[in-house]
Structures are given as structure tokens and as C-alpha cells.
Amino acid sequence: MIIASAPAKTILFGEHFVVKGCPAIAIALNVRSNVKVSEHGDLSIKVKSLNLGEEMIVDLNGKPVKLSPNLTPYTKIFEMLANYCNLKQAYIEIKSDIPIAAGLGSSASIAVALTAAYSRYLGLSLNLDEISRIAYESEKIVHGKPSGIDNSIATYGGGIVFEKGNIRRINIDKLSEAFIIIANTGVERSTRDAVLKVLRLYDKYESILMHVYEASRNLVNEAIKHIEEGNLRELGELMNINHGLLSAIGVSMLELEELVYIARKAGALGSKITGAGLGGCIIALSTKDSVEKVEKALKAKAKWVLKASLSMDGVRVMEKEH
Numbered sequence: 001m002i003i004a005s006a007p008a009k010t011i012l013f014g015e016h017f018v019v020k021g022c023p024a025i026a027i028a029l030n031v032r033s034n035v036k037v038s039e040h041g042d043l044s045i046k047v048k049s050l051n052l053g054e055e056m057i058v059d060l061n062g063k064p065v066k067l068s069p070n071l072t073p074y075t076k077i078f079e080m081l082a083n084y085c086n087l088k089q090a091y092i093e094i095k096s097d098i099p100i101a102a103g104l105g106s107s108a109s110i111a112v113a114l115t116a117a118y119s120r121y122l123g124l125s126l127n128l129d130e131i132s133r134i135a136y137e138s139e140k141i142v143h144g145k146p147s148g149i150d151n152s153i154a155t156y157g158g159g160i161v162f163e164k165g166n167i168r169r170i171n172i173d174k175l176s177e178a179f180i181i182i183a184n185t186g187v188e189r190s191t192r193d194a195v196l197k198v199l200r201l202y203d204k205y206e207s208i209l210m211h212v213y214e215a216s217r218n219l220v221n222e223a224i225k226h227i228e229e230g231n232l233r234e235l236g237e238l239m240n241i242n243h244g245l246l247s248a249i250g251v252s253m254l255e256l257e258e259l260v261y262i263a264r265k266a267g268a269l270g271s272k273i274t275g276a277g278l279g280g281c282i283i284a285l286s287t288k289d290s291v292e293k294v295e296k297a298l299k300a301k302a303k304w305v306l307k308a309s310l311s312m313d314g315v316r317v318m319e320k321e322h
């Protein structure tokens, strides 16, 4: 039996500004999805999600024979692996601790863990770049035109700076004491709508907003220094400034502001929208001194709250006897 897991991600700085070529920073969280591959009697690949209660069946050419709305995009992975070698029958179970549709990269994490587990089951030894590339193809089916941030973080773990399609890894070892608390507003968001709204505002007020984008670029460069030096206080301050910039480009709303200020009042070092905004989640940065208080305060208002720390580890694979 092969078991693989891969982490969730959150965007720490620079979302939206990244769409027009500014840098953004994403980090891996110690919340993971798990994929287990074992032998299966039939001549097919059966994939089951324990979270969704959905099941799909793929034939040994990588083609779906029983569809499932949320699992079908992963057939791309089998189709691509069929280019390396013959596929083998298998029973694949997916169990994820990452909330779905919350900007935490749940689908990419599953795609990475699935690619790693099933390719090992086939006897292939893919390197991390290949795993990330295959997962990206499956992400394209889920998200249309993803940036590549999610599959990169789920594969490599740690932190990355993403700029104009290029990914550079950064050292997050000195942030091991940090807690990231994620709180969900309960308001459904559409990344696509939020991105279009921001781009329209930019076109209308370019001479003003270009300075906000420039501020975000400088902020991210300053943040990289503080991440590598482990300066949590400064990172909190920069998160607060980043939140202000996101408000300026129109992706905040009352429910997000409430959570942002609840976190700060409870002692967070900083808090901000994460991801697309106009709903979805905020993140707060805390140390062990304030983490319980921040978590409790957010729980009183948010739809759900998740306490995480940063994960240096990306995808992990292990073999187990039955």
C-alpha cells in the first residue's frame, strides 16, 4: 500500500497584485490531504473521496468510465501517467483535512498527493518538478487558468515567491514559532469575479491604483527579508498594511473587516484577507502567547476557524505493508 500526503497553502502577501505582475508570497500549512493506493480486484482504477462520499472509475487507459462531478478532473493525472508506463488496477482513497473552496489549495494538494502515490504504485520515481507539472494539468481542469502557486506549494512545501509565472523558494525555517489562524466568513466567493472587479477598477483609476500596486511590490520585498529573519512583529505589521491595500482595491467587505479586527483586538500580530476576498477567509498571525485567545475570539463570529502552523514539508510518500 502506498500513502502520500500534501499540504494546504495560504497567500501571505500580494494576492490580486500578482495578477498584474507584482510578486506574491504563499506558504504551506500543516493541514494536509492524504491519498492511499492499494490493490483492487477489478481491472480498473477506483477513486473514492471519503470527504465527498463520491466515487469514480477510470479504465487502464486513463479514461473515466464512471464519472463524479468533483473527482473527474483528476482523471488527467491518470491520462498523463499513461504516457510513462502501463496503468495498473488500484483502489484509491482520498481523505483531506483541508476545507474545500476556501482558497486553501485543497484540489491542488489532492492532485499532488494522488500523483505522488499512484506514480510510486506504478513503480515510477518521478521528481518533484514532474509531480508538480502533472498536478498543474489537473488544476487547469478545475480552475481554468491557475497561476501554479497551489500545486507548487503542495509539492515543495515551505514558502515561495511567485512573480510573472516564476517560482522562487524562500526559507521559512525561522517562522517555526508562528501560528496562522484561518477564519471563514461563510460568504461564498468567486475568485474570477473578484479578479475581474479589481481589474476593472484598475483600468478606471490607473493613475491612482498604480501606486497601490507599487506599494504592494515594495511590501512583498520587505516581507521576504522579515520572513527569512523570522521577524514576526514586522510581518504582522506588513499583513495589516497589505490588508489596507486589498481594501483599497475593493475586495474587502463588512464580514471580512469584522474578522480582521476581532483577530487584532484579541492580540494577533497582524491579520488580513487571504486569497480572492469578497467573502472567503482572513488569516491572522499569532505566537503561542495569543493564539488561543485569537482562535476563541474568531470562533464566536466565523463560520469556521482553523489553527495551523507553517509546514516545511511538501509532498510525502510512504510504503506500508497491509
Ligand code: PMV
Binding pocket: 011, 014, 015, 016, 017, 018, 019, 102, 103, 104, 105, 146, 147, 191, 195, 274, 275, 276, 277, 280
Ligand atoms: O482565493 P484563491 O486561493 O483562489 O486566490 C486567488 C488569488 C488571486 O491573486 C486573487 C488570483 C490569482 O490567480 O492569483
